[in-house]
Amino acid sequence: MTTLTAIAITTGLLSGLWGWIAVSLGLLSWAGFLGCTSYFASPRDGLKGLRDSLVTNLTGVGWAMAILYCSEFASVEIAAYAITGVVSFLMCIQAKKAWLSYIPGTFVGCCATFAANGDWQLVIPSLLFGGVFGYLMKSSGLWLAKRQNRIELQNSEPGVESSRS
Incomplete structure (x- = not known):
């Protein structure tokens, strides 16, 4: 099994689970998928990538709120x-x-906050859960690929009965 196939399998399964959890908890499923995507696109892997994506997602929420708040006081649209x-x-x-x-x-x-009309109380947990789900999607996919490849390697060793017969 290729790594891509394994990640696709775990991403598919966990995406469905995320959709159910988001609806059950009243979260924004689309914002969670943005958090997930942010993790997948992060230049770092593992927990460092998760940390980087979550921290920057949260600063983006703060910046969006700054724009929205300051714009309320702008007397001219151009401001x-x-x-x-x-x-x-x-x-x-x-x-x-x-x-x-x-x-x-x-x-x-920032964009998720704008899309949610500044509802940062809903955006933040959605992004956080989404980022964690992204981490789980990739790490479980990597685990599955490694496990499957180890099993295939063991089955291909001389003297080991192949299950493909």
Whole structure:
């Protein structure tokens, strides 16, 4: 079994589970999938990748709320666009800190907050659960591929009866 096939299997199973959990808990399933995607796209693997994606997703939520809050006080529409530009600059420049260097994760959190009309109380747990599900999808897929390949290797050794007969 290829690693891709194993990850596809576990992702399919856990995606269905996530959909059910999201509905059951009243979370945003689409925001959870954004959190999952953010993890999968992270340049790091494992728990470091999860940490990076979750931290930057959360800073993105904070930046979105800053844009929304400051824009409420903008008396001219163009000022709201200027605020968005300044905050977008800050979202990128925060990457000077290594633990905030995953810029796409920041924009995922920001966009999810905009899409949810600023309902950060709903976006945050959805992104967090989604990120964890992304981690579980990939790590369980890697485990499945490794296990399956070890079994296939054992079955192909001389003197071992093949189950394919």
